[in-house]
Amino acid sequence: MQSDDLYRLLIALGIGAIIGAEREYRSKSAGLRTMIMVSLSSCLFTILSLKIGIDSPDRIAANILTGLGFVGAGVIFKDENRISGITTATTIWMTAALGMAAGAGYELLSLFATFIVLIVLIFLIYVQERIEARSHARTYRIICPYQHKTLDQYEDLFRTYDMKVVRSVQHKTENRISGRWILIGSAENHKKLTAYLLNDSNIQELSF
Structure with missing residues (x-):
């Protein structure tokens, strides 16, 4: 035993x-x-x-x-x-x-x-x-100077890269506006999107 x-x-x-x-x-x-x-x-x-x-x-x-x-x-x-x-x-x-x-x-x-x-x-x-690689979720956060408009143009940009917007939140401070999105798309499209955003002169801060 x-x-x-x-x-x-x-x-x-x-x-x-x-x-x-x-x-x-x-x-x-x-x-x-x-x-x-x-x-x-x-x-x-x-x-x-x-x-x-x-x-x-x-x-x-x-x-x-x-x-x-x-x-x-x-x-x-x-x-x-x-x-x-x-x-x-x-x-x-x-x-x-x-x-x-x-x-x-x-x-x-x-x-x-x-x-x-x-x-x-x-x-x-x-x-x-x-x-x-085909469907990957990632959170993006963008901060820009406030110019009396929202950041909805970025949602249109996301769609041009075949990204599905799962969730979006925008927040305005005195002179800046920030947006946070959860996007779903292929790894290759995420790579192309981040390359574009990194070269966007209007963006003060970017995290992804």
């Missing part, structure tokens, strides 16, 4: 190492050691839950999900234009599930699920990049 538990821990170690190596290669915040610890701890908690939770064997294992909520939240960051770290947070969640499966004795299931996770993380990223 003890040897079976050690075998399951070794499988959890391997699962965490494989997924962690992929995350480490992509320089993510949760890398090799983090994924190994998540997988190992989930496996060990599950083993202990089955051994000491005689009346309610799922009691300890259920609290793994609660603890992972705090870990996952710590790797999600929001900057001005986008939210990052969601994939890493869900990968932590999935790695814990794989460790729990190994700890519960479903070794083959955990290994097959690890294979699926690797397909998602390694191969589907190329599909994602192709989709983003």
